[in-house]
Every structure is written in C-alpha cells, then in structure tokens.
Amino acid sequence: MEEVTLYILQESLFSFEDLIQIHSKDRLPIFFSALDLRPYAKELRSRSPRGAGGHCREGILRALLAAPLEHIQTFTGLHHRLETDLRFRYQCGLSLDREAPSIATLSRVFADLTKKNLAKQLFDDLVKRCRQEGVIDGSHVAIDSAAIHAYEEKKPKRKSEQTGNANWGAKFDSFGNKVTWFGYKLHLAVDTQSELPLALEVTPAHVNDGEMAPGLIKTVTAETDVKFFMLDAGYDQMKVYEAARNVKAQAIVPLNPRGEKEPPAGMSTNGTPCCSMGFAMTYWGADDDVLKFRCPHATGKVDCPLGMTACSSSNYGMVVKVDVKDDLRRYSSPHRDTKRWKELYNERTSVERCNSRMKTHLTADSLHVWGIQKVTTHQYLNAIVLLVSALSVTGKKNKIAV
Template sequence: MPIIRQESLFDMQVLYDLEPTHRFNSILSGIDIHPILNVVTKKSRFGPPQTLNYAAMIYLLIVRITERIPFIKDLVKRLESDLRFKVDCGFLVSDEIPSEASYSRMITWVSESDALEIVQECTLLMAMSEGFISDEIVAIDATHVEARDCAPQKKEAVEKETKKRGRKKKEEREQWLAEKAEEEASLPLYEKKIADQLDILLSELRASVPIHPEWGVKKNSEGKNVFWFGFKIHLAVGAESQYILQSLFSSGNLNDGKAAIPLLKGIQERLASLKIAYATMDAGYDYAPIYEQVYRMGAQSVIAYNKKNEPEPIGFDRHFAPTCVCEHSYRYDSFDKKHETLKYTRPSECADCPLAHDSLCQKVYKKKITDDLRKYTAPARGSLKWKQLYKARSAVERVNAYLKGYFLLNQIYHRTGKKAKLHVDLVQLAYNASKLAIDRLKVLQTIAA
C-alpha cells in the first residue's frame, strides 16, 4: 500500500523495540476490562467452579490483534508452545489453557453486549484526561472489508413495473400518494432519507444499523464500478491526535453519508468535553442534513462539493464566491462569527476597471452561511484556509491503511454480523490503546532527556 510509505502516523517501532512483557503491559495498561469481565464471569456461587482465567483471555484477544495472529486456533497453539508468551499475557503457569470452544463461547457472550463499546470509551476518556486528545478537526471516511462467507448471486436484473402508465386521476393520485407515504414511513431507519436522522437519539441510530454482509459498490482508479460482498467500517478520526474518536460498523451497501450523523452525534454526546471546530469529509458526504448536524454542534463543515447535475450558479463562481460584472471572483476576506457572515472584497482585477467606482461593482460583499450551509462554508470554499483544512482529511485514510496493514482489519472470519462487529471493535481498541501507549512512552522519553 503506497499510503503506508508516507510519514508515519505514530512510531510503531517504539513499541516493537520493547520486550514483549513491557510491550503488552504498555498497551494493556490503557484498557479497563471490567465491563467485559462483568459479562463473561460467573454471576452465582452455585454450579461448577470457574476454572478459566477470563481476564487473561480478554487481554489475549487484544494481544492477538497487535501481534497479528489471524486465527484463535493459532493463538491456542502459541499458548501451548510458548510459556513466556503465556505468562506475558497474564496467565499463571498453573492456569488452564483455554480451548477454541471456550474462546468461541466468550466471543458470543461479549458480542451480545455493549461492554466493548464502554471499554473503548473509557480508553478515549483516559487519553483525553492525559492531554493526548485535543483535536479541533475531525476527519470522517469509510473503508470496505470483504466477508469470508460465500457471496450470494448479485441481482443484476430489476423487475419491470407492470402498472399502467400515464397521468393518474385525482382520486387515484391521492390514494397513490397516501400509499407511498405509508410505505416510506414503514421503512427501516437507514433506508429513509438522511434528514430523518437529525432528530433521532444516538442510541436508536446505533441500534438500527444493519450489520449483515451485503453487496457494495465502489469506483476504482479508472472510474469503473467494482462490486464486493461484505461490510463497511466508518471512522471519525482526530486529524491531529490520530485517535479513532468514533466508529460505526455496517453492511457493505450502506451509503457513506448515512453514517456521518451517528458518528458526529457520538462525538458530541460521548466525548462532550472535546470541542470540534471543523468536520472534514469527501464529496460522498455532501448532503444538506450533514451540514446541519455539524452546524448544530457549533462547528463548520469542510466537505468537498458534489455538483449532482445542478445548474451553474448565476453571479457566482464554482466556489460560490460572488462575481463582478466582468465575472471576476470576489476574494474571501474573513468570517464574522457573531453574525455568521462571510466577507468578500473586490477582485484585484477590478483595480483599473472603469466600473470600480460605479454602483454596479460594489467594494464589499457579505453572505450569511445560514442562507445555504452547503454552499457557504466558513472558511469559504476555494480559500487557502479551506484547502488546508480539507487536507487534514487524509488522516482518516491513513488510519484505515494502518488498521488493514497492522491490526488485522481485513481478516474477519466470523459468519455473523455481531461477531464481525466484535472483531472490528477489538481492532479499534487495540489501535487506540497502542497509540496511547506510544504517547505515554514519548512523554517518558522527553522527561528522561
């Protein structure tokens, strides 16, 4: 992957230069596993005694991700053949080595709960309290992961409607409109319009996400559609800190834009002390409700514009800056936060224009961003500041590359969506915990120096 050859997000070698014992301790010290232990440990004193070391088993699931061990079978073999590895992962020498079946049962229990999401949030709050997360820019994007199950046949043909064509009578049209409204109201949440998500609670948004494998489509470098069967992982990443602030796991056919509002609401509600100033995304997220959600958070949108067969604006250039009579673009000057107004000044080309002193060519032009949040952003589209902020979006692409290259994101072998989601949550937890461990080590090195 060429993207991995760019400047590192963080120095992974700092961790791998440590002895396994210190490396595992550094990573696992940023993870509070008590919510998971409450799910898997025995609740009653009755029945057979509990002989497995569940705390060490949980830690081992995270170590498996960082050590890039693809299968539970290989993990069990490593425990059986490597006594030092067993002890480094938290097992006692006398502890029973868990079987594949024991791990399968534990994974099922955890996948049926929200314990892992609680643990992820605790790790993020820990990093925030230590001053490692203070981002003003959040970058959002999605990446696809293929399912390992045999994909069903992709439906190529679409059944043709046999209904009678032509204009409907007034009574028929009213009935048809009523039926259509009723049908749309009964659709699942993520099949409705994105605007319907704005007033839905975060808990409902997350609970309603489809997580079964489905056919998805993406464009390759040649602009051609490429189909794949599996899942999508949607990430919101701190552009400066490089931590994964929020994630969403979904079916492969979910539109990228339908995951943006849940991610933004997750940051707003679960990381309330983090004040985001800008949210940057590519043209796949250019939907008015997403701008509205960012605006409700008190932040500004930096999203690439998707023309969508819209007519060319009259009196404005392609960045929606006003133009003079001679069609020169006004220059973006500043943004007035109090009045939420963009200020443009006369183009430099108009200095020698005979209309410069005429009322036809005004000196200053102001535009309120609330007139159209999608077109009028702060800073203004096309400005140097806007371009610099948009470049920060590459952070989420690079994190996606790291997750696939170093944290087994591409290797989902579970057949059910819940267990596949558990694997992705473990990948995210292992990544954030590794990032926290490296940040702590860098602070210690600075103090020692």
C-alpha cells in the same frame, strides 16, 4: 531494556509504528501496562458451573486484545499461540500450570463480549481517557469509510439485503476505478491530530456513507466540542452540513460535481459572488457566519475595463456579504478554495492512515467471524488496540522523562 527505550523516546504523539517494531516479548508488557481490564472481565464471569473452562476472564480478554496486535487472525491461531508460547500466555495473565483456553472457550468469551456490548464500553472509556490525558485533542475530526471483506459466503445482492449483514458494496478508488466487494463498511471518525479513532459504526457494504455521517458527528460531539469535520466528496449531502451545523461546527467537504445544480445567479459554483462584469470577487474574510467579498479590480485580481466606477462610487470598491446559513452546502467558513479551507481538508488524510493501520498492521479486514454484531466487536477490538498503544507509549515516555 535499552532496546525498548530507544523506540519509546522517539518524538511522536502517537507512536503505533514504534510499538509494533518492538519485539513481541517487550511490546506486550508495555501495551498491557496502560490497561485495567478488571471491571470488564468481571462482567464476563460466568454464573454457570461449567463456565468457559474456568479460565481467568481477564486473561482471555487480554489474549483477545493481543491477537490484533500480534496479527493473529483466528481463534485457532490464538489458541495455538497460547498453547505453544508460554511467555505470551504468561503475559496475557493466563495460568501456565493448565492447558491453554480452547478454541471453543475463546469463541464463547468473544460471543459474550459481543452480547454484553463490552467492547464498545471499553472503547468509549478509552477515548474519554485519551481526551483527559491530552492524547486526543478532538477539535478537528475526519470521517470516512473503509471496505471490510466478509467471512460469510457470498450471496446474491437481493438475498443479502434481507439479512442486514454482509452485502455487496462499491466505491471509486483514487484513480477513479470502481471497486466492488462483498462484506461490510467500517465508518470511522478520527481525531486529525493524533490519528486515533473517536467513534465507529459497522454497516453492510451497500449503506451510503452520507447516511452514517450525522450519527458519527452526534456521537463525537457528545463528549467534546468540535470545530471542523473533514469529509470527502462522497459526503456532499445537505444532511451532513446540517448535522455539523447543529453542533456548531463546520463541515469541510468538496462539492461533488455529480448531480450538481446550476449555482444561483451571480454566484460561482464554489459560492463566490461575481461582479456585474462577471468576474469572481475576492474573498476578504469572515465575521462569524458572514463572508465578505470585494471588487476584484479594487484588490488587484483583475484589470476590469470599467474599473470600479461601474459598480461603486467608493475607492474601496463594491462589497458583497453572504450569510453561510443561506446555503450550508455552498457556503463555508472559511470560504471554499482559500488556503485555510485547503489546509483543513488536507487533514482528512488522518482517517485514511487510521484505516490503513487497522487493515494493514492489525486485523480489521481479516474477518473470521460472521454477523454484523460480531464483526462490530472485531472492529472495536482493533480500534481499542490503537488507543491502548497510544496510551502505553505516551505513559512510558512520561515515566522515562520523570
């Protein structure tokens, strides 16, 4: 008991790393304490007299969720663990006086989970609960995609495009190297404060990131008000800015130099007006959608040979105002390159850390199912583990505090 308490008392909003460091025999009761799977298990009950071996559906569902947390990658591995580890089987709520669920039974329940879309339903319910309990804030959201390698046999690109499942994808890594893979993309929208997933989509690997962002933006804002969406330069597309604007949010996206057109006359690439002498003007705040810029000589940013007299008779210097709505892509509130804009963009790393947890500590990139629907269920189970981990650790902290 003392060992468990030491981990849980650490100060952290989301202590997934704390949870996975706890020994399995102590971790699983904490994890399952935050879950009531009865409504979902009820939907999995078979009306066939043969059923899925007559095993408790709630117990099998628990086992399917415990598998990513225990880094069990296959139904074979899960069956073996249930068969040989009686404590694990008991903690999953499965009977000890009969054989463990077979590989076929586990696979059949997983297929039923997929067919009835129950993993998504459980995920959505948990996101809502995390919001209600203050675990998720949701006002700042980061969006990105991650490569997921397929279990299917590799196929030529032309053939794989016809299936709507695994395909060839390519991305540039942080060093500018082109990386290719055969499989899928996991598109994630993540709360930047808690680093927890809010929405996800799975697509074949060749699907462009920018195509998926508007849908994720719409999904996230259906339940909560979002102020900012942080995305990398791969999402620098007008449809992304418009999607954020439609829900009264601001997309924080670096301008992608590839395919960049010349900026409007008298305007720098990042949307800063230039004075008559060609100097970039000084950003001086915003009033809702209107950005204000002042003479750079008046603000001490440059030493203009003509001073302020050539542009304005006022001691305040020339002022230019720009409406963000005139060009949603080039103009941003807060203005690009300001300290505030950079602070917001830096929050984008939260989605990278979420992706890393799902792929490194869980089993998001260890597929042993094929077909995009089953792969999507697999990703939802991994995302559910993150949400439940946060709820269980937070709940345990609250109990201890009381």
